[in-house]
Amino acid sequence: MSPAPIRLPQAGGGVREYRPRAEPLRYEPGAAPLLSRTVFSAAHVVADPYADTTPDSPAAVDWDATLAFRRHLWAHGLGVAEAMDTAQRGMGLDWAGAAELIRRSAAEARAVGGRIACGVGTDQLTGPDRLTGPAGLPAVVAAYEEQLALVEETGSQAILMASRALAAAARSAEDYLDVYGRLLRQAGEPVILHWLGPMFDPALDGYWGSTDLDTATETFLEVVAAHPDKVDGIKVSLLDAGREVALRRRLPEGVRCYTGDDFHYPELIAGDEHGFSHALLGVFDPLGPLAAEAVRNLDSGDPAAFRALLDPTVALSRHLFQAPTRFYKTGVVLLAWLAGHQEHFAMVGGLQSARSLPHLARAYELADGLGLFPDPELAADRMRSLLTVYGVPR
Numbered sequence: 001m002s003p004a005p006i007r008l009p010q011a012g013g014g015v016r017e018y019r020p021r022a023e024p025l026r027y028e029p030g031a032a033p034l035l036s037r038t039v040f041s042a043a044h045v046v047a048d049p050y051a052d053t054t055p056d057s058p059a060a061v062d063w064d065a066t067l068a069f070r071r072h073l074w075a076h077g078l079g080v081a082e083a084m085d086t087a088q089r090g091m092g093l094d095w096a097g098a099a100e101l102i103r104r105s106a107a108e109a110r111a112v113g114g115r116i117a118c119g120v121g122t123d124q125l126t127g128p129d130r131l132t133g134p135a136g137l138p139a140v141v142a143a144y145e146e147q148l149a150l151v152e153e154t155g156s157q158a159i160l161m162a163s164r165a166l167a168a169a170a171r172s173a174e175d176y177l178d179v180y181g182r183l184l185r186q187a188g189e190p191v192i193l194h195w196l197g198p199m200f201d202p203a204l205d206g207y208w209g210s211t212d213l214d215t216a217t218e219t220f221l222e223v224v225a226a227h228p229d230k231v232d233g234i235k236v237s238l239l240d241a242g243r244e245v246a247l248r249r250r251l252p253e254g255v256r257c258y259t260g261d262d263f264h265y266p267e268l269i270a271g272d273e274h275g276f277s278h279a280l281l282g283v284f285d286p287l288g289p290l291a292a293e294a295v296r297n298l299d300s301g302d303p304a305a306f307r308a309l310l311d312p313t314v315a316l317s318r319h320l321f322q323a324p325t326r327f328y329k330t331g332v333v334l335l336a337w338l339a340g341h342q343e344h345f346a347m348v349g350g351l352q353s354a355r356s357l358p359h360l361a362r363a364y365e366l367a368d369g370l371g372l373f374p375d376p377e378l379a380a381d382r383m384r385s386l387l388t389v390y391g392v393p394r
Contacts, residue, residue, distance in 0.1 A: 003380040008361040009392055018365055020380045025371030027289035029075035034292060035299045037269060037276070038256065040079040040117060041284035041291075042086035043070055044332050045093060045101065049346040059088070059097045059348035066101070067108050069341050074114030076292040078284065080105065081159065083119040085200060086282040088329055090164065092349025095123045099150055106154035117157035117192060117280075120147040122165040136169035137179060144183050152188050159235065159280075162196040164203040173209030173219040180223045190232035192258060192280070195220060197238040199325040213243065221250055228252040235260045235280045239325075241268055249274055262321045262328070266310040269295070270303050282328060283317040286335040286372060316366040319359075327354040331363045338364060338379040339372060345386060357390050 002022040007015045046069065051060030070080050082105045083089055083098040093101070102118045109116040122143035140163060151158045160183060170176055184191070198205040208216035224231050233256030236244045241264035248257035259268040259277035268277040284291045290309060297305035320331040330351055337345040345352055355363075364383045373379035384394060 003377045006380050006384055007387070007392060007394070008365060009358045009387070009390075011356075011358040011362070015392060020368050020376050021371060022376065023371070024374050024376060025290070026374070027076065027293045029072075029289070032077070032296065032299070034077045034295045037295050037298060038079065038258070038278040039077075039284065039291065039295055040081040040115075040258070040280040041073050041288050042081040042084040042280060042282045043073060044285055044329060044336060045087045045348060046333075046336075046342045047344075047346045047348045049344045053348075055092075055350045059093045061093075061097060061101070061348065062342070063104060065342045067104060069336065070105055070108060070114070071112060072341065073285075073288050074109070074112055076289045077296075078288055078292055079115035079117065080109065081117050081119070081280050082106075082156070084159065084161070084194075084282075085196065085326070086285060086329060086332065087119075088348055088351065089119060089121065089161075090123055090201070091326065091329070092347065092351055095121075095147070097348075098123070099147075102151060102154060102156065106156045110155065117159050118151045118154070119161045119194075120144060120151055120158045120191075121161040122147070122163040125165040137166075137175060140166045140169050141179055141182055144179070145186070148183060148187065157189065157232070158187060158191040159194055160191050161194045162201070162204050162207055164201065167204050167207055170209060173215075176208050176219055177223060177226075181226060184223075184227040184230040187230050190230055192233050192235055193220075193224065193231055194235040194260070195237065196260070199239060199323065200237055201326060213238070213240075217243070217247065221247070224255060225252060228255055231255050233258050233278065237261065239263050239321075244268060244277065245272070245274075248277060262317045263314070265317070266307055266314065269310075270298070270306060282332065283313075283320065285332050286320075286339070286367065287313055287317075290370070290372065313370060316363065316370060319362055319366055322359075327351070330355040331360065334360055334363060335367050335372065338367070338382050340375060340378055345382075357387070357392075360386070 003020040005017045005019045046062040046065035048060040048062045208219040210216045235258040237260030257277045258280040262283045294309040321328045
């Protein structure tokens with residue numbers, strides 16, 4: 001029996017009736033591991049809704065729900081990319097909270113045999129005063145080193161994230177080459193290098209020493225070429241499929257490309273006659289079970305079935321990641337609540353207010369149409385409760 005119709009507000013004003021689907025598309029956990037692609041889901045954190053916090057105070061995390069969501073991803077064969085921007089790193093989650101998240105998630109990964117890679121950044125450095133003058137770059141290196149040591153101590157793979165502090169302190173491409181060279185020489189195991197574009201974080205505009213992407217690409221590739229034994233792969237989050245394909249074709253042998261392109265991921269993961277991208281994606285947080293099932297079709301040699309499953313999800317992903325792209329986390333957490341992975345729609349830093357009600361309503365509609373909710377009636381009931389708070393009549 002289909003859930004009762006729901007009245008959804010529209011972007012242009014007014015409301016319209018939507019009838020939720022009756023049955024989800026079920027993808028059971030415990031299936032075979034993924035073989036043909038390495039796939040990470042960048043996972044969100046679950047806030048503690050009862051904590052007496054303000055947007056400027058340290059994050060209060062519901063650790064039980066946060067770790068339970070990671071077990072959900074591991075159960076479907078996905079890796080977890082921890083303490084990345086999807087976890088609101090730098091948008092509500094500070095370094096102290098991220099460090100605790102890394103420790104707890106790494107311990108959980110060891111307990112269940114899950115794959116994990118963790119973000120290494122410089123978010124201990126707050127305020128421009130610490131980045132000016134000759135002490136700026138050494139402070140950036142020291143901050144990176146502290147986080148790299150913690151991640152490696154937990155037994156996790158390191159993801160060297162793009163750094164707002166480095167973007168502020170660097171004066172040339174040579175500064176990037178020097179900083180990354182120091183870090184890669186001391187890394188115990190091969191790392192993933194992350195190029196996060198300014199659409200995800202405006203403070204990263206001009207990363208690698210230039211606002212010209214062709215010039216920046218050459219510096220990025222120079223870092224990789226100088227240390228191929230220390231680079232497992234690169235994660236590219238520029239929302240530019242052509243640039244990613246060109247980049248991956250120039251990588252040294254053995255260095256992987258992990259797509260972070262939440263607009264073009266099906267074609268990039270499927271690949272072409274010259275190669276393919278692995279995946280490290282925020283949209284694989286809500287899409288986890290479906291994405292894993294799609295990749296298993298690649299494992300069995302059926303790229304058409306892979307595309308048939310994953311192509312229809314792009315409309316939802318483009319909606320979640322529409323400008324301003326950095327607020328995609330709000331839609332991700334909404335869908336986790338509607339899917340029953342957490343008991344509330346609250347976010348660290350109060351970020352649940354970062355998207356409009358019509359935006360959230362459309363995210364619900366698109367996700368429901370894909371069959372992403374294990375219990376469509378629960379999802380519809382929770383969406384109705386949110387609409388009521390905003391004054392939409394039932």
